[in-house]
Amino acid sequence: MKFVVQGDLGQGAYHVGDEAMALAAVDELLPRTGASVVLLSRDPAQTAALYGTRAIPTLEFPWPPEERSAHLERIRRAATGDRAALPVGDPVWGVIEEVSTSDGVLIAGGGNMNSLYGWLLYERAAVGIIARELGKPLVVSGQTFGPTLLPQDRKVLHELLDSAALIGAREPASYALGFELGLGSEKLVRVLDDGSFLQTQADGGLQDSGLPGLPGLPDLPADGYIAATVGPDAWREGTRTLAGFAAVLDRAAQLTGLPVYLLPHMGTLESADNGADHESHRTVLAHSRSGRLAMLPVLPVRTAAAVTAAAALVITNRYHPAVFGLAAGVPVVALANDAYSDIRLAGALGNWGLGDWSLPQPSLSPGGVDEAVVEAWSRRDEIRRHLDGLRPGFERSQATWWDAVAAVLRGGAGSYAGLEDAPPLRAVEPWSRQASEQRELFRTLSLGIGRQWTEWDDVRSQRDVLIRERDEAIREKDRILQSRTFKTAKLLGRGADIARRLTGRKH
Missing domain, CATH: 3.40.50.2000 (Glycogen Phosphorylase B;)
Known part of the structure; x- marks a missing residue:
């Protein structure tokens, strides 16, 4: 078996929390399924070197809202088989190929399904669209939803979650927002963060090769810090x-x-x-x-x-x-x-x-x-x-959650009552x-500031699109005016006008 796992791996700056959630999810899946995993990463070489597993480029989205919306539609076309939707070398084709040969897709935990980090929301939405179009089971684990969502982003989030077979919300506010989006308790459940019980040694999971000897790390005092x-x-x-x-x-x-x-x-x-x-x-x-x-x-x-x-x-x-x-x-x-x-x-x-x-x-x-x-x-x-x-009960609860995730990704039915x-x-x-x-x-x-910021970002991106369209129209007009065809037509038009005047014809 093979699963494709989406996290926030290989960023320009190493991010402990983002790496933890994806790594912990893989740790939980491997002993339950015996599957191999393919990790989506911004730096596949770094991710493969750190964890000793396959990694491919993820679907990176532009920041401006209008541009990311347009790119999502191109990926949607690509997922339905339109080979002209994106260039041959675009990472989308590699993701489509991996998902097509996988048994399921996991979107590991995170806190970026909102408009403040809209490019990351759309990255996950694109993976969800590909999984749905290829008929692969999708699980969304350990997420924060919102709180700030533009109307179009709320629609994208709803589409993503609606296509998932199982969804974990890691705090009550996210669980409540899921219900606002129309999700039912048959697939929306409360969970702890994916990284809560991350193994500090990779027993049965991926290796964390990390730093040889950890230079710069002092001997931490045994009597506490x-x-x-x-x-x-x-x-x-x-x-x-x-x-x-x-x-x-x-x-x-x-x-x-x-x-x-x-x-x-x-x-x-x-x-x-x-x-x-x-x-x-x-x-x-x-x-x-x-x-x-x-x-x-x-x-x-x-x-x-x-x-x-x-x-x-x-x-x-x-x-x-x-x-x-x-x-x-x-x-x-x-x-x-x-x-x-x-x-x-x-x-x-x-x-x-x-x-x-x-x-x-x-x-x-x-x-x-x-x-x-x-x-x-x-x-x-x-x-x-x-x-x-609390820990023993929470460990059992999370184990039951990962049992359900593994069952869904294997193509079966998984159930989990949710975190108490x-x-x-x-x-x-x-x-x-x-x-x-x-x-x-x-x-x-703070929420008001967030809404104003995202709304202004949205308006600014729409303005930028209009400016680009205007500039392109001006350039096209200039190309037409400078073209040989236009100059010839203009010259012929002048000649015809002179001929009409000489002959006294009005038309």
Whole structure:
């Protein structure tokens, strides 16, 4: 058997969370099916070298909404057999060939089925169209849907999900949006993130060759440390949180007596210098006054998960450090930069009953994050017992989910009742109530900014299309005016006009 797996692999900057979801999905499928896998990647050579499996170019889409819509229609034509839809060398033909000879298609987990990352949504929609046209079973696993969707993107998302046999939504908000789109509980279910129980050793799964010897990785203290990941500020909203984040980490180091290791999740593999998280971490270090913070390089995904799992406390504004920490029983405090990350982080912690420890960005200013860290640390043993008590049931639940995924991809019927709600472990201090009150306004404002940004991006792309069409029309007019045929016709027309005047004819 052979399956085609779509993830966000081989990006220009190595992204630990994106690699984790695809890798974990393959880990789960291989022992259940004995199948081979073909991974879709932006850098197939890198992906094949890292994981020792076949990889082919994925279907990359342009950023502008009008252009990606037009490209999706060309791929739709190609999937139905129109060989003139795209050039011979376009990656679509390789994907169509692989899907045609596969037994099924898996779209691994992610958080990009929205208009803010519309080119990635359309990439998945294209894979779904190809699977449907070729009659292959399709599963969509561990996703965030929305929250920001242009009308045309909402339609594309609905078409994709409607064509899937089984769909996993990784937080309540995504599950609710799925129902809004008309999906029923017979195929839409709640799941944990695909990377939750990623194996730190590749037993029965793909190898994570990663970095030989992991240069630049210090000997981490056996008596504990804080793992912190600080991604960039919210790029649409211009937030300025990094200096405040540095102060939070300084106070956490003083409170716990532990060093803080800045663990990047996005950047150049092995490097501690290049990439989005490195820039954020350098800014944090520049504002830190404790002398207890140190930067780590970007680690291979299994190593990054293991370093997170061994921490005594996780503080993050990125998603997958929270996922790895919670599954390992580590107390997590998360700060969301915008509504999109707030929905995901609140969902991740809420799945484990610790939603109170996911805070919106405004909580940074009045000190709510500091107070959340204090309470998480003072109750760390209670939090660990809570998480450790949930883990066996969640592991069984996720195993049942992957059993169902494997059954569907083999061409059968798979069933899964969905993730059960965890009993909440509530914060007892006032900071939690304050964060809850801030969240409603924060999300409203942030979602409004997201909608305005995507709508303007859509209008701008339509304007650009009209400008190109106008410029092409002008160029075509100029070509006609300068052509020999037009000049000859113009000369003949003048001659005819002179002849009419000489003969006194009107016509």
